[in-house]
Amino acid sequence: MLRILLALILSSFGILHPASAAPARPNVIFFLVDDLRWNALGCMGDKIVKSPNIDRLAARGVLFENMFVTTSICWSSRATMFTGQWMRRHGVGLNDGKEMHVGAWAQTYPAQFRAAGFRTGFIGKFGVGGNKQMKEMETAFDYWKGLPGQGGKLFIEPDDPKHQHKTALFGDQALEFLDGCKTGQPFCLSISFNAVHARDHEPREYTPDTRDDGMFDGINIPLPKLATEEAFKRLPEFVQKSEGRTRWLWRFDEPQKAQGILHDYYSLIYGVDREIGRIVEALEKKGVADNTVLVFASDNGYALADRGLADKWFAYEEDMRVPLIIVDPRLPESRRGVREKAMALNVDIAPTLLDLAGLPVPSVMQGRSLKPVLAGQKPADWRTEFFYEHHAVPNRIPPVEAVRTERWKYIRWIKAEPVVEELYDLQSDPLEEKNVVADSANAALLKEMREKWERYRQEKE
Numbered sequence: 241m242l243r244i245l246l247a248l249i250l251s252s253f254g255i256l257h258p259a260s261a262a263p264a265r266p267n268v269i270f271f272l273v274d275d276l277r278w279n280a281l282g283c284m285g286d287k288i289v290k291s292p293n294i295d296r297l298a299a300r301g302v303l304f305e306n307m308f309v310t311t312s313i314c315w316s317s318r319a320t321m322f323t324g325q326w327m328r329r330h331g332v333g334l335n336d337g338k339e340m341h342v343g344a345w346a347q348t349y350p351a352q353f354r355a356a357g358f359r360t361g362f363i364g365k366f367g368v369g370g371n372k373q374m375k376e377m378e379t380a381f382d383y384w385k386g387l388p389g390q391g392g393k394l395f396i397e398p399d400d401p402k403h404q405h406k407t408a409l410f411g412d413q414a415l416e417f418l419d420g421c422k423t424g425q426p427f428c429l430s431i432s433f434n435a436v437h438a439r440d441h442e443p444r445e446y447t448p449d450t451r452d453d454g455m456f457d458g459i460n461i462p463l464p465k466l467a468t469e470e471a472f473k474r475l476p477e478f479v480q481k482s483e484g485r486t487r488w489l490w491r492f493d494e495p496q497k498a499q500g501i502l503h504d505y506y507s508l509i510y511g512v513d514r515e516i517g518r519i520v521e522a523l524e525k526k527g528v529a530d531n532t533v534l535v536f537a538s539d540n541g542y543a544l545a546d547r548g549l550a551d552k553w554f555a556y557e558e559d560m561r562v563p564l565i566i567v568d569p570r571l572p573e574s575r576r577g578v579r580e581k582a583m584a585l586n587v588d589i590a591p592t593l594l595d596l597a598g599l600p601v602p603s604v605m606q607g608r609s610l611k612p613v614l615a616g617q618k619p620a621d622w623r624t625e626f627f628y629e630h631h632a633v634p635n636r637i638p639p640v641e642a643v644r645t646e647r648w649k650y651i652r653w654i655k656a657e658p659v660v661e662e663l664y665d666l667q668s669d670p671l672e673e674k675n676v677v678a679d680s681a682n683a684a685l686l687k688e689m690r691e692k693w694e695r696y697r698q699e700k701e
């Protein structure tokens with residue numbers, strides 16, 4: 241109460257908002273982690289992982305327990321986050337297309353922020369498009385430290401005398417960006433860590449920062465419940481022979497090898513957490529933390545040997561589910577540390593960032609702003625289902641589409657002949673162990689789910 245009174249007195253003297261009565265536009269930072277599994281965070285229930293700074297974001301903000309990606313692969317999901325569009329609209333990952341449609345960039349959130357006068361920055365793995373796209377990006381931000389592909393073949397460059405890990409480098413760049421910001425101009429910074437994505441084909445795929453190497457020594461990190469031979473045997477044969485199994489053989493076919501992978505993966509998460517902590521501290525020191533919105537997410541889910549598979553791509557929960565935390569310091573105390581059940585999607589990121597900054601959302605965006613949900617005012621027509629699609633690298637990853645409702649999931653392997661379908665009751669079977677598609681009791685439901693799938697395929701173009 242005292243603070244409110246003081247604020248009233250100060251503002252009546254024109255001290256808080258000397259120029260106008262309009263509220264200052266907030267700054268925005270979007271932290272994106274690569275291939276971070278939905279529950280590999282302390283705030284998501286993992287007792288072994290160390291993520292104190294990310295957990296603090298959850299304690300200060302809103303954690304979305306039902307956040308999903310509409311396509312579980314880096315480049316498509318990132319394009320979705322930039323554009324607020326499903327893959328079949330932005331085209332990245334569709335028919336193996338890698339470039340965004342010509343002119344599409346102008347309708348992305350970073351372009352919109354820049355056009356509105358925000359200082360914009362991009363750091364880390366850009367991950368969308370090839371050389372042409374990267375060239376265009378060099379002048380698309382005020383501060384550009386984007387990297388093509390996976391953001392480097394290795395996490396620690398062999399010729400770097402400092403042996404600096406990429407994660408720490410991105411943290412340094414974020415602090416440099418913040419140092420370059422001037423009072424009076426709001427900013428929008430996107431930091432896309434290339435951790436905790438594997439360095440595919442490297443002898444040590446998840447090399448941690450040397451400071452974190454060995455931090456889980458002597459600790460047994462349990463594999464997910466579904467990391468069983470039985471779960472693998474239930475998969476369609478073409479999934480058993482897919483890239484997911486190839487990578488399982490790289491990482492999880494021996495218990496000791498699996499522990500090494502998990503130790504490194506968890507150490508990489510800690511490295512990301514450390515940089516987020518440094519950036520939040522810098523915001524506080526600069527006195528802008530109270531006017532900076534923080535968004536934290538992962539670009540796709542991640543199988544750590546679930547169903548005898550590794551990596552992402554498919555329409556199972558471990559593939560499509562990701563963490564999402566939003567901290568808006570302007571929200572009241574009652575909206576801090578909230579665990580929100582509303583269904584959120586990667587298509588919502590762009591409209592949400594824009595809306596939180598008070599900017600208009602381009603009509604070409606298909607996601608919805610989470611702003612009312614954040615404020616505890618979920619609209620009555622908020623989604624209760626969504627459409628999933630994955631078409632990339634079809635020779636090694638069977639193309640799949642799905643419809644997930646709050647209770648049911650319908651999976652359709654679209655290139656299988658004859659077509660293969662799966663149906664799961666997530667209420668009684670949250671791990672998707674019992675495919676009930678052939679159960680005659682579900683005939684009407686199956687018909688309804690097929691119709692939804694058909695409809696979404698048209699609607700999301």
Ligand SMILES: [Ca+2]
Pocket residue numbers: 274275313314437539540
């Ligand atoms: Ca990824």
